Amino acid sequence: MMEKKMEKGEKEVRARFAPSPTGWLHLGGARTALFNFLFVRKHGGKFILRVEDTDKERGKPEYEKDILENLEWLGIEHDEFFRQSDRLEIYKKYLRQLLDSGVAYVSKEEGGEGKRDEVIRFKNPGQKIVFNDLIKGEIAFDTKELGDFVIAKSLDEPIFHFANVVDDREMGITHIIRGEDHISNTPRQILIWRALGDGEPASSAGKQPFYAHIPLILAPDRSKLSKRKHGESVSVAFYRQQEYLPEALINYLALLGWNPGNEQEIFSVKELIENFDLAKVQQSGAIFDVEKLDWMNREHIKKMPNYQLPIIKKIKEVLGLGEDTETEKILEKIAPLVLERISKFSDIKIMAERGELAYFFQMPEYPKELLLWKKDKDEGKTRARLGRAREILAAQGSTLRFNLTELMTLAEKEGKGEVLWPLRVALSGLEKSPDPFTLLEIFGKEESLARLDKAIKML
RNA sequence: GGCCCUAUCGUCUAUCGGCUAGGACAUGCGCUUUUCAAGCGCAGAAGCCGGGUUCGACUCCCGGUAGGGUCACCA
Numbered sequence: 001m002m003e004k005k006m007e008k009g010e011k012e013v014r015a016r017f018a019p020s021p022t023g024w025l026h027l028g029g030a031r032t033a034l035f036n037f038l039f040v041r042k043h044g045g046k047f048i049l050r051v052e053d054t055d056k057e058r059g060k061p062e063y064e065k066d067i068l069e070n071l072e073w074l075g076i077e078h079d080e081f082f083r084q085s086d087r088l089e090i091y092k093k094y095l096r097q098l099l100d101s102g103v104a105y106v107s108k109e110e111g112g113e114g115k116r117d118e119v120i121r122f123k124n125p126g127q128k129i130v131f132n133d134l135i136k137g138e139i140a141f142d143t144k145e146l147g148d149f150v151i152a153k154s155l156d157e158p159i160f161h162f163a164n165v166v167d168d169r170e171m172g173i174t175h176i177i178r179g180e181d182h183i184s185n186t187p188r189q190i191l192i193w194r195a196l197g198d199g200e201p202a203s204s205a206g207k208q209p210f211y212a213h214i215p216l217i218l219a220p221d222r223s224k225l226s227k228r229k230h231g232e233s234v235s236v237a238f239y240r241q242q243e244y245l246p247e248a249l250i251n252y253l254a255l256l257g258w259n260p261g262n263e264q265e266i267f268s269v270k271e272l273i274e275n276f277d278l279a280k281v282q283q284s285g286a287i288f289d290v291e292k293l294d295w296m297n298r299e300h301i302k303k304m305p306n307y308q309l310p311i312i313k314k315i316k317e318v319l320g321l322g323e324d325t326e327t328e329k330i331l332e333k334i335a336p337l338v339l340e341r342i343s344k345f346s347d348i349k350i351m352a353e354r355g356e357l358a359y360f361f362q363m364p365e366y367p368k369e370l371l372l373w374k375k376d377k378d379e380g381k382t383r384a385r386l387g388r389a390r391e392i393l394a395a396q397g398s399t400l401r402f403n404l405t406e407l408m409t410l411a412e413k414e415g416k417g418e419v420l421w422p423l424r425v426a427l428s429g430l431e432k433s434p435d436p437f438t439l440l441e442i443f444g445k446e447e448s449l450a451r452l453d454k455a456i457k458m459l
Numbered sequence: 460g461g462c463c464c465u466a467u468c469g470u471c472u473a474u475c476g477g478c479u480a481g482g483a484c485a486u487g488c489g490c491u492u493u494u495c496a497a498g499c500g501c502a503g504a505a506g507c508c509g510g511g512u513u514c515g516a517c518u519c520c521c522g523g524u525a526g527g528g529u530c531a532c533c534a
Contacts, residue, residue, distance in 0.1 A: 020534040055533055109532075119532050136464065145462070145530090153532050160534045184463060184529040215465080215527095222526060252471095255483095259472060263482050282472080284465045285527065292471065292484040340497040356495090373493075408492065417493040424494070432495035 013045025015175045017071075017078075018164065020052045021064035024235040027288060028179060028217045028225055029067070030074060031253040035214055036177045037076045038254065038276040048171055049078035053085045054163050070236040074246045075269060082171070084163050091158040094166050094196065095120060095151075103195045104151060120152040122162075122192065129187040134212035135281045136180070141187040149188055161185065165192040173209050177278070180213040181224070212278050215257050218285045225288065233290075243314075243345035245304075248297040257282040266299050294343035301339060308335035314348040319357060330360050333442045337434050355430065360442065363451065364429025368458040373421040383459040385410075385419050386426060390452045396445060404437055426455035 017033040019025070033049075040047040049071070053059040071078075084091075098104035104122050111117030126144040133139050151162035158166070168176065193208055219225050225234045232238045239249050251267050260275040267275070301307050312331045315338065321327055334357075341356070342348055351357050358364075372382055392406045411419040424436040427443065440448050 018534085022534065052534060058533065111532095115532060139463070141462075150532050157532085159532070164534085179528095180464065181528055182534095185534090213464085218527080220470090224528070256471070261473070263473075265471095265483055286472090287470060289470050289484070295484055337496085341495080375493095404492085411492075415493085420493040422493095430495085434495075435492060437492060 011174055012172075013040055013043040013175060014048060014171065014173050015040045015045065015177055016048035016050050016168070016171065016173055017076075018050045018052050018167075018178075019067050020055065020058075020160075021060060021067060022055065022058040023063055023227060024237055025067040025070040026225060026227065026234045027236065027253065028234075030070070030076075030236050030249075031217060031256065032177065032179055032214060033071055033076050034074070034250060034253055035212075035258070035276075035278075035281070036175075038273055039175065039177060039278060040079075041273045042276045045174070046079040047077070048080045048082065048173070050082045050167060050171070051084065052160065052164065053083060054158060054160065066235075066237060070240060073240055074236065074250055076250075080171075082167070084167065087163075087167070088156055088158075090170060091152070091163050091166055092155050095155050095158065095162070098122075098151075098195060105148075107148070107150075116153055118154075119150045120154070121148040122151045122188075122195070124148050124191065127191070129190050131186060131190060131211055133183075134175075134210055134278050135215075136183070136213055136283060139183065139186070141184075143187050143191060146188055146191075151192065161188055162192060165189050165196065168209060169193065169196060175210045175212060177212045177214065180215055183213050186211060186213075212281070215282055215285045217256060218287045220287055222285070222287065239293075241346070244293070244297050245300045245344075248300040249293070251300065252293045252296050256286045256288065266296065266303070298339075298343045307339060308332060310345055311335045311338050311342075311348065314345050315352075315357060318349050318352045319361065321361065327361065330442060334360055337438065356433070359428050359430065359433075363454065366425065366429035368455075370429070370431065371422045371425050371455055371459065373415075373417045376415070376418050379459050381418070382422050383456055385414055386422055386452055386456050386459070388414075389419060389423050390449065390456065393440070393445065393448060393452070402440055402445075404440065407437075422455065423452075426452050 015036040017029075017036050019029055019033075037047050039045075049068075051064055051067075053064065095104070099106070099120070102123070104120050107119055107121040109115065109117050109119055124143060124146055126142075126146075128140065128142050130138060130140045149161070150159060152158040167173075190208065217225050219230045219234075223229065227234055236249070240246075247269060250269060250272070254267065254272050254276075255265065258276070258281045260277070261280060264271075304310075312335055315321065315331060315334075321331075338348060338351065338357075341351060348357070368379075371386075372379065376382070388410055389407060392410065393402070396402050407419075407423075420436055424433060424439065425431075427436055427439040427448065428434075433439070443451065
């Protein structure tokens with residue numbers, strides 16, 4: 001990975017992705033992680049992954065596992081890793097500090113229904129907070145309405161706002177790049193940041209980070225993507241199961257809400273890093289469009305130096321094919337045809353279910369009516385035409401590539417559909433398939449003749 | 460409802476005051492060795508509304524409208 005050298009005295013860029021393990025890694029989270037990752041790699045900084053698991057009720061280990069695995073699948077690699085549940089002592093220290101200095105206080109509450117009768121609240125000075133968002137520009141809030149908000153349930157149980165700010169300070173985060181649903185959290189976090197003061201310079205902490213709030217990824221109805229409302233298709237795992245290429249998903253996600261200002265659309269991760277610029281991130285939300293993802297995924301498959309390999313592997317898997325050389329030969333020939341008909345590898349399974357693959361490896365079964373061209377359903381004529389085609393073929397050498405001009409001449413004389421349709425059906429047994437010339441070359445002389453004979457016998 | 464954010468083709472977007480508003484996906488039509496797919500070509504398709512600023516606004520400012528986000532002892 002190309003890394004920019006740091007200038008002397010220039011502060012190292014440090015950004016983080018801070019998911020909470022309360023759900024699967026979803027598209028929005030993945031894109032947030034990606035923008036952080038691209039930004040950091042572009043500037044030669046460090047990307048920190050921090051699991052915010054302070055909510056013991058809702059957090060689950062399997063969610064954390066899912067988030068980690070799918071980030072890895074996407075190739076979004078972190079340089080440092082933290083888990084908030086390992087850092088309770090640190091929060092406690094700062095909580096004490098705030099309590100001692102009177103900035104926070106223990107508040108008596110009503111309690112009941114899982115509620116404590118005592119929590120730690122932040123004494124809100126009620127200032128006006130203005131910050132300059134790297135994407136949205138200047139944003140101003142009056143924090144008076146926030147009141148004295150809760151920052152911890154107890155010394156051992158900090159809640160989000162507090163742990164988040166403490167960690168960002170401790171970890172020397174310079175840029176907070178997150179979803180715009182966090183905009184309204186920012187003022188209170190800045191308040192906490194200020195309250196923590198510069199007196200305790202934990203690591204390189206002290207100076208406030210830059211904020212960059214990226215627009216949300218939207219469902220087709222323009223609402224925020226949610227698993228409850230929009231189902232499995234919002235999770236990264238879903239696309240992984242569908243066997244999309246991770247680099248294609250990355251490419252698509254990167255271009256959802258960002259673009260380099262030129263007309264390039266297909267990017268490698270390396271190019272994404274080179275071109276990434278927070279200033280060019282969109283200000284408004286973007287609808288996730290699977291159709292375009294599909295197109296992009298195929299573009300990426302096409303760019304693979306050995307795209308045939310995964311396709312062949314998948315066909316074998318789906319059809320339960322053996323290892324013989326004859327099969328291998330056919331597989332190699334049909335890989336490009338299959339590519340034309342899929343947008344992701346899992347589509348190969350769908351092709352197989354539709355019977356669009358099996359006929360390459362075995363004599364097809366089909367009703368004889370299928371052999372009849374819609375514009376001329378005469379069986380005798382069809383038989384005669386197939387017979388003529390058979391003669392032409394039989395006269396050919398058994399080389400891989402046939403000379404098919406004679407066949408075409410026949411088709412032009414008799415009518416293209418009249419000859420080509422039955423010929424193609426005889427070879428594939430299907431209503432829809434690649435053209436007969438392509439099939440002829442795949443099957444070779446012997447097999448092609450066998451299939452023609454079968455068709456002629458049926459008529 | 461309060462606060463905050465946003466507003467160009469159906470969708471993703473270009474335009475940083477000069478636009479005959481460009482590209483991509485999708486759609487439609489056509490071409491190619493019938494069908495399917497792919498490829499290629501062509502076409503249709505947009506500046507939310509109203510004020511201002513300016514010689515000139517899609518671009519800047521204000522208002523309205525609409526959409527979204529957020530208002531937890533969740534993150």
